[in-house]
Amino acid sequence: MPWWPKKKRSEPEALTSISDPVLASYFGVTPSFAGVQVSENTVLGIPAMFRAVSLVAGTIAGLPLRTLRDTADGQRQRVRSWLDDPAGPNGQTVFGWKETIVAHLMLHGETYLAHLFNNAGAVIGAVPIHPLAVTEQEPTRGVGDLGRPLPRWTVALADGTTRTFTPATMTKILGLSLDGVHGLSVIEAGRNSMGTTIAGDRAAAKMFGNGALMSGLVTPEEDVDEDEAKEIKAGLDKKTAGWRHNGEVAFVNRKLKFTPWTMSAEDAQFLGSRAFQVEEIARWTGVPPHLLMQTEKQTSWGTGVAEQNRGLARFTLAGWTGRIEQSLSRLLRSPLFCEFDFAGMERPTPEQEIRLLLEQVQAGLITVNEARKIRNLPPIDGGDVLRNTPQSDPANAASGVEGVLAP
Structure with a gap:
């Protein structure tokens, strides 16, 4: 007899469904009302969202990040600092470094930068850490810090170990926040809206993949049993289902009457929903629809579009750059500070x-x-x-x- 006790078959198994929201949140996947999981990868699979994130992150990455100081005569003088090569010679390029931290801010509402130090203990760089790899710990009381809680973060390393960071060794840049501690993630805030978009894309793909291009009711002119009916259906699906067989002629050796069910993409509102999703992404990200390649409702020329492009810098990009500038300026020795230079972007004709x-x-x-x-x-x-x-x-x-x- 085995040494382990036998379990009665009538006892329910303690199983966890893969659709359990607790399990989904553990793996960084957020459920939505549409029944699909909303995560970083699925959100970036929406063309308009990928375009919006890459446009904002790439545009800000292309702006020069200057280190400045105010002189006695009221002028601003540019000086060199570690921000000229923030990731170091073995890390990302300056463009890629800025692009990464903006993408983290847009998608997750938070950016984590692990400090790099020289032998004298001065900050000489900062490495972006993916927000999903960082775990918030219970704050501790800092010595000589007026008793205020000192935040701590734990990062899982590639070798299986963990490392704990404090504000002295890591900088956290927040997006829009309600408590000053946690940033609001667009993936979390817009999970239902974006989940609907993802579900619509999957439904459209399934429609074309499963043969909704030609669907209907097949009625044989002779009596057939259940097995023969299944065989007939399988044969028709094999010859007509899917986009590969669109426009082809199917040959069958039985007398069948086919009554088509017409359901165009417009009737199913797939085209309308896919156009509307661009406007939804524009609202979530602040990027004008014409920059997401939707120009049906406006002209692509004229002063109106030019003013919208300038408004992108004023109303969208400035919010992200302001957060980054003020956080990075704290890492520079006084009286230095940093600013993004918008002169090239706002330059006239x-x-x-x-x-x-x-x-x-x-x-x-x-x-x-x-x-x-x-x-x-x-x-x-x-x-x-x-x-x-x-x-x-x-x-x-x-x-x-x-x-x-x-x-």
Whole structure:
């Protein structure tokens, strides 16, 4: 006889369903009302969402991250710091580093940066850690910190061990937060909306994959038993189901009457739902629909779209860059701070820029050489003197410097 006790067959098995929300949350998968799991991978499988995240993250990554300090004369001076190569020579590129932390912020509402130190204990870099690899620990009381709780984070390493971080060794950048401790994840907040989108995509794929392109009722003109009916159905499905057989002619050796059931994609509202999902993603991410390649409801040209592109920097990108700037500035020694440079993104057209430079030169705001430097032109003799042309004849004043600003 075996040494273990036998279990009666009538006793229920202690099993956990794979659809259990507790189990799903353990693996970082969030259920939705649509019955599909919403996770990082499934959300990025939505074309509009992938485009929105890559556009915002890539645009911010392309902005120069300057380290600055204020001088005694009220000017801002650029200085070098570890932010010029934040991940170090063996890590990511500067572009990839910024792109990663913005993507983490957008999807998970939080970004974790593990500090790199030199032998003197100074911060010389920061490595992005995926938010799903970080576990929040119970806060402890910091010594000499007025008794405020000191947060701790545990990270699972590749060798199976764990490492505990504190604010002295890791920086946490928060997105939109309700308590100042945890950031709101768009995956969590929009799980039902995005779950509906994912379910719609799967339904559309199943419609084409299972042969809804030609569906209907088959009635044999002779009596058949159940087994023969199953054989007939299997044979028809094999010859007609799926997109591979769309438009083909099926040959059968029985007398069958086929009554089609017509259900177009428009009737099933797949096309309408897929167009609406772009607007939903635009609301969640703040990216204008025309940048998500939806231009049916507006023109792709004109000042309206140009103003929307400028609004992207003001109303969407500035919120992400502001969080990153203030968090990273804390890692720099005083009085240094960092800022993203939006000058290149907000730069006007060449025609508008030349006209503005001419007006600024004639108003005595900048010199000719300063204007030429903006246009990437070399300086000229006598171009460092401010001009002050009378306002009575602006046409003649502009013609006097138009030539020196031309490429």
